[in-house]
Amino acid sequence: MEIFTQQLINGLVLGSIYALVALGYTMVYGILGLINFAHGDITMIGALVALTVVQALAAAGVPAPLVLVLAGGCAILVCSLLGLSIERVAYRPLRRAPRLAPLITAIGVSILLQYSAALIWGKQYIALPKLIEPAAINIGGAQMTTLQLAIFVLACAIMAVLLWFIKASRMGRAMRATEQNPDVAGLMGVNTNAVIAFTFVLGSAIGAVAGLMVVLYYGIGHYFMGFMLGLKAFTAAVLGGIGNVGGAVMGGLLLGIIESMASGYIGDLTGGVLGSNYRDIFAFLVLVLVLVIKPSGLMGQAGGDRA
Amino acid sequence: MHKALRHTLIATLVTTLIAACGQEAPPPPKAEAPKAPEVITVKIGSASPLTGPQAHIGVDIRNGVQLAIEDANAANVEIGGKKVKFEMVAEDDEANPTKATTVAQKLVDAKVAAVVGHFNSGASIPASKIYSDAGIPQISPSSTNPKYTEQGFKTTFRVVAHDGQQGPTLARFAAKTLGAKTVAVIDDSTAYGQGLADNFEATAKSLGMKIVAREHTTDKDTDFKAILTKIKGRKPDLIMFGGIDPQAGPMVKQMKDLGIKAKFIGGDGMQTPNFIKLAGDAAAEGVMASIPGLPKEQMPGGKAFLEKYKTKFNQEVELFAPMGYDAVMVFIDAMKRAGSTDPAKFLPEIGKTNYQGVIGPIAFDEKGDLKNGPITIYVVKGGKWEALETVKPEAAQAAATATGSAPAATAPAAPAAEAAKK
Numbered sequence: 143m144e145i146f147t148q149q150l151i152n153g154l155v156l157g158s159i160y161a162l163v164a165l166g167y168t169m170v171y172g173i174l175g176l177i178n179f180a181h182g183d184i185t186m187i188g189a190l191v192a193l194t195v196v197q198a199l200a201a202a203g204v205p206a207p208l209v210l211v212l213a214g215g216c217a218i219l220v221c222s223l224l225g226l227s228i229e230r231v232a233y234r235p236l237r238r239a240p241r242l243a244p245l246i247t248a249i250g251v252s253i254l255l256q257y258s259a260a261l262i263w264g265k266q267y268i269a270l271p272k273l274i275e276p277a278a279i280n281i282g283g284a285q286m287t288t289l290q291l292a293i294f295v296l297a298c299a300i301m302a303v304l305l306w307f308i309k310a311s312r313m314g315r316a317m318r319a320t321e322q323n324p325d326v327a328g329l330m331g332v333n334t335n336a337v338i339a340f341t342f343v344l345g346s347a348i349g350a351v352a353g354l355m356v357v358l359y360y361g362i363g364h365y366f367m368g369f370m371l372g373l374k375a376f377t378a379a380v381l382g383g384i385g386n387v388g389g390a391v392m393g394g395l396l397l398g399i400i401e402s403m404a405s406g407y408i409g410d411l412t413g414g415v416l417g418s419n420y421r422d423i424f425a426f427l428v429l430v431l432v433l434v435i436k437p438s439g440l441m442g443q444a445g446g447d448r449a
Numbered sequence: 450m451h452k453a454l455r456h457t458l459i460a461t462l463v464t465t466l467i468a469a470c471g472q473e474a475p476p477p478p479k480a481e482a483p484k485a486p487e488v489i490t491v492k493i494g495s496a497s498p499l500t501g502p503q504a505h506i507g508v509d510i511r512n513g514v515q516l517a518i519e520d521a522n523a524a525n526v527e528i529g530g531k532k533v534k535f536e537m538v539a540e541d542d543e544a545n546p547t548k549a550t551t552v553a554q555k556l557v558d559a560k561v562a563a564v565v566g567h568f569n570s571g572a573s574i575p576a577s578k579i580y581s582d583a584g585i586p587q588i589s590p591s592s593t594n595p596k597y598t599e600q601g602f603k604t605t606f607r608v609v610a611h612d613g614q615q616g617p618t619l620a621r622f623a624a625k626t627l628g629a630k631t632v633a634v635i636d637d638s639t640a641y642g643q644g645l646a647d648n649f650e651a652t653a654k655s656l657g658m659k660i661v662a663r664e665h666t667t668d669k670d671t672d673f674k675a676i677l678t679k680i681k682g683r684k685p686d687l688i689m690f691g692g693i694d695p696q697a698g699p700m701v702k703q704m705k706d707l708g709i710k711a712k713f714i715g716g717d718g719m720q721t722p723n724f725i726k727l728a729g730d731a732a733a734e735g736v737m738a739s740i741p742g743l744p745k746e747q748m749p750g751g752k753a754f755l756e757k758y759k760t761k762f763n764q765e766v767e768l769f770a771p772m773g774y775d776a777v778m779v780f781i782d783a784m785k786r787a788g789s790t791d792p793a794k795f796l797p798e799i800g801k802t803n804y805q806g807v808i809g810p811i812a813f814d815e816k817g818d819l820k821n822g823p824i825t826i827y828v829v830k831g832g833k834w835e836a837l838e839t840v841k842p843e844a845a846q847a848a849a850t851a852t853g854s855a856p857a858a859t860a861p862a863a864p865a866a867e868a869a870k871k
Contacts, residue, residue, distance in 0.1 A: 149675060156674070267723070272729055275731065290706070361699060417665035418665055421675065
């Protein structure tokens with residue numbers, strides 16, 4: 143039982159990171175009908191920027207909480223600017239183009255970001271310098287660190303604020319209006335270009351926070367780390383119903399739990415034929431199943447495909 | 450009219466060129482004709498990653514080769530009565546198996562007499578076919594996958610102990626020195642990692658240790674919480690990992706997060722300073738790993754070599770420079786005994802090598818593996834790797850039994866299922 147609890151905790155923490163990244167996918171898809179495949183790599187850039195800031199400041203003896211705030215701040219700033227410029231340069235000119243064009247551009251941007259990062263940071267794994275020494279908490283025999291708890295709580299807080307923001311704020315209303323019909327929203331006085339740019343900035347900023355979390359959690363960064371994370375988050379978004387913000391949260395948490403349970407128990411279930419190195423199968427099996435059985439996802443509206 | 454003429458001219462030109470090339474292709478064989486110049490030049494290839502994340506190790510090997518060649522030239526080596534000048538041809542294989550075959554072909558085309566390389570098992574194995582086809586002897590300074598010398602090639606040698614020796618040595622160390630009774634084995638699903646883990650597991654079982662879990666991850670993963678949680682439930686005394694530092698570091702860190710108290714041991718792929726950085730000092734403390742060969746300070750020719758290397762390159766020896774150096778010396782030694790620099794003539798002599806190198810006595814078994822290569826176990830103490838114990842592998846026999854039972858990967862299913870019932 144305590145093993146089960148432990149796997150559940152592992153899954154929830156992993157899932158909350160997936161969910162944060164999935165938000166970026168789902169918000170952009172909701173408004174533009176575009177799958178922004180570069181989003182995983184924006185998260186990677188956020189992670190590496192945070193890592194660099196931590197490396198620079200930790201050596202200088204700056205206190206840990208301040209380092210974290212500065213690292214997060216720099217990552218958010220860089221990613222926001224990056225999201226803004228990618229939208230302006232790569233996607234906006236293609237807004238009225240056939241749907242395939244921006245998709246291919248997105249993949250191009252993703253590769254551009256990866257190899258730019260490889261040039262800047264090199265191809266080796268980068269280690270996080272010693273910064274915080276998280277304490278352990280015992281929950282029903284399972285062990286959780288304060289860091290894991292902080293990641294989970296912060297992720298949930300960000301998601302709750304975002305849901306509230308979209309539901310209640312003026313900008314959130316503009317986003318929903320643009321989502322329903324950009325042309326009509328424009329006629330009603332909504333500056334749709336600004337709304338779309340804002341959505342990219344918001345998604346990228348949340349991605350940057352997720353990147354910082356990954357770096358703190360695993361203590362390691364790499365120019366290719368955004369690829370798998372992006373794919374998983376995309377799967378989570380599809381699982382929850384792409385375009386639906388609440389669905390991305392649910393899909394992310396669910397995917398984290400599925401993965402954790404699968405890699406924990408697959409060896410026993412298959413009698414040792416499949417090992418835990420096959421855990422990625424589950425994430426993508428989920429993707430295939432959702433697309434075949436319920437393409438609109440768990441919380442998506444059927445036939446809501448507008449763009 | 451003009452056009453036709455031009456075509457004819459081009460055609461003639463091309464034919465002449467082809468003919469010229471054709472004539473060039475079979476060059477006069479090794480200069481053994483009496484009219485050959487007094488000094489003959491012999492090229493020695495060096496193939497290792499010179500760019501990318503493993504460049505520091507690859508450059509280290511190349512420096513070792515360069516040092517050996519300079520020493521040999523300074524000593525005015527004479528082979529078969531002729532003065533020989535050695536020349537290094539260094540190539541970069543980027544630690545990439547595909548690039549390795551290209552590099553191998555390049556070295557063959559450059560007519561090297563022998564090759565020191567490659568660094569990675571994944572590169573040495575595909576390249577070895579090309580050297581074998583060309584009849585050029587190859588000594589790898591560092592590749593430890595048993596398969597490298599098991600392909601039936603007469604041209605493959607290595608001057609390190611292989612995983613078939615390293616795995617069992619780790620297992621014996623775990624049983625005897627650590628007194629481990631139950632062990633969980635994890636590998637990274639690569640030729641190196643899985644081979645090491647399989648060899649460890651086979652010997653561990655034969656020594657009466659219980660394998661409570663056998664898990665696999667990949668060489669790209671950084672999240673091991675799920676498999677470590679499963680292992681935590683089985684409460685092993687020891688966790689053995691076959692893989693390299695980018696996985697081993699986060700793995701050890703996550704072990705600590707999960708409150709796993711088991712000891713942790715692995716192979717040479719994780720015995721790096723980077724591992725300690727990735728894991729963090731606190732989690733890395735007490736972790737053990739083996740490395741084939743003696744600690745560089747304890748090598749018979751170690752101290753002098755380290756100093757010479759430092760003066761020449763103004764940096765410390767990373768890892769395999771002494772092996773690269775000795776590999777060249779083994780070639781030259783064989784050439785001297787054969788009285789020829791022709792690979793076909795001195796190749797049989799390499800197998801009969803009995804040479805006292807920097808790393809210790811070098812002799813090869815019938816497969817081309819280093820006989821009685823020592824293995825050193827290191828432990829992290831105060832944020833640094835320290836040599837703990839040097840073990841001579843119980844030679845070829847132990848290795849043979851271990852590699853013989855390689856398909857043991859699926860075997861732990863029984864104890865695993867048993868433990869799950871609890």
